[in-house]
Amino acid sequence: MLLLDSLKVHKMASIRQYLENDCATQVLYIPPGVTGLSQPVDVGVMKSFKKKIHRDLYVKHHIDHPFPADAAERRVMLSFLVAKAWELVKAKTIVKGFRKAKLIPIGPRDSHGTFATYLQPLPDVSIGDEDEQ
Numbered sequence: 001m002l003l004l005d006s007l008k009v010h011k012m013a014s015i016r017q018y019l020e021n022d023c024a025t026q027v028l029y030i031p032p033g034v035t036g037l038s039q040p041v042d043v044g045v046m047k048s049f050k051k052k053i054h055r056d057l058y059v060k061h062h063i064d065h066p067f068p069a070d071a072a073e074r075r076v077m078l079s080f081l082v083a084k085a086w087e088l089v090k091a092k093t094i095v096k097g098f099r100k101a102k103l104i105p106i107g108p109r110d111s112h113g114t115f116a117t118y119l120q121p122l123p124d125v126s127i128g129d130e131d132e133q
Contacts, residue, residue, distance in 0.1 A: 001026045044097020045089055053085045 068074035
């Protein structure tokens with residue numbers, strides 16, 4: 001299951017379909033204004049992640065590289081820095097975020113101690129469907 005905030009791009013049907021069909025990931029949306037309370041990455045990772053991008057990676061990158069000449073080069077550079085910063089995030093930091101958000105996984109585990117996960121079917125009826133009378 002993936003919890004997403006109400007950002008417009010997150011709610012695009014194509015994004016949800018891709019995640020559910022191609023990635024076997026159930027998508028649920030949380031109400032606006034509660035992201036900081038309930039999303040583990042926001043709760044436990046984003047502050048240090050952003051600091052690492054800016055202070056450690058962005059500044060060090062520009063010691064050896066010129067500033068991007070245009071928006072396309074800037075996107076490439078930022079994508080590289082974000083990917084590098086994510087590699088530096090420790091698993092225990094993410095686990096702490098889940099604990100702090102009080103989203104502690106419970107349920108069946110496999111023989112390796114990993115939680116078993118299942119994609120739950122979504123209802124076929126959408127809000128405002130005329131057949132619901």
